[in-house]
Amino acid sequence: GENVEQHPSTLSVQEGDSAVIKCTYSDSASNYFPWYKQELGKGPQLIIDIRSNVGEKKDQRIAVTLNKTAKHFSLHITETQPEDSAVYFCAASVRGSQGNLIFGKGTKLSVKP
Amino acid sequence: GAGVSQSPSNKVTEKGKDVELRCDPISGHTALYWYRQSLGQGLEFLIYFQGNSAPDKSGLPSDRFSAERTGGSVSTLTIQRTQQEDSAVYLCASSLEWGGETQYFGPGTRLLVL
Numbered sequence: 001g002e003n004v005e006q007h008p009s010t011l012s013v014q015e016g017d018s019a020v021i022k023c024t025y026s027d028s029a030s031n032y033f034p035w036y037k038q039e040l041g042k043g044p045q046l047i048i049d050i051r052s053n054v055g056e057k058k059d060q061r062i063a064v065t066l067n068k069t070a071k072h073f074s075l076h077i078t079e080t081q082p083e084d085s086a087v088y089f090c091a092a093s094v095r096g097s098q099g100n101l102i103f104g105k106g107t108k109l110s111v112k113p
Numbered sequence: 114g115a116g117v118s119q120s121p122s123n124k125v126t127e128k129g130k131d132v133e134l135r136c137d138p139i140s141g142h143t144a145l146y147w148y149r150q151s152l153g154q155g156l157e158f159l160i161y162f163q164g165n166s167a168p169d170k171s172g173l174p175s176d177r178f179s180a181e182r183t184g185g186s187v188s189t190l191t192i193q194r195t196q197q198e199d200s201a202v203y204l205c206a207s208s209l210e211w212g213g214e215t216q217y218f219g220p221g222t223r224l225l226v227l
Binding site: 034036046101103 | 148
């Protein structure tokens with residue numbers, strides 16, 4: 001089955017710097033890759049997603065890149081702000097199948113003012 | 114509009130008791146998923162429902178866990194004879210359709226088994 005690995009487990013940056021979180025997946029059939037942000041005591045919130053027919057997607061300060069050949073995808077946050085502090089999860093699924101997401105173990109991002 | 118809601122938000126129970134967790138998906142969403150998040154861990158898939166089809170129970174960790182979805186809407190996850198290792202956050206998500214569509218999560222139920 002699918003296995004998703006996520007690195008780093010913790011990341012600390014200064015406000016205004018960039019943050020990069022990387023994930024690898026094992027199932028070449030996976031074709032949908034969402035990223036979720038989870039704040040303390042809340043459920044995960046989708047922040048961006050990418051499908052396998054696209055190499056890069058950007059939404060304001062957030063971007064995701066996908067390398068299908070290497071089976072890895074990354075989240076890039078530019079101009080980080082203290083409110084970006086949270087746990088970020090990557091996930092993968094096979095669109096067209098049952099669609100249940102396989103998650104990485106999360107990255108705790110701390111943005112220091 | 115209204116998102117996914119879950120109740121209760123917190124539940125403390127004694128080992129051996131049964132618990133029921135409820136999920137109200139976004140109106141019109143046909144797919145519903147349950148996940149479990151243990152302390153410091155990622156999210157583990159438990160079960161999913163698509164419309165009126167039989168659920169995929171492949172992720173349930175033991176036969177003490179069961180779930181149902183009535184009328185294609187509200188879902189209840191039941192844990193019988195709870196154990197301390199069942200302590201976790203139980204998250205529900207729904208999506209418009211089956212198969213890789215965007216999943217929207219509820220706030221979760223935090224279960225503590227003493």
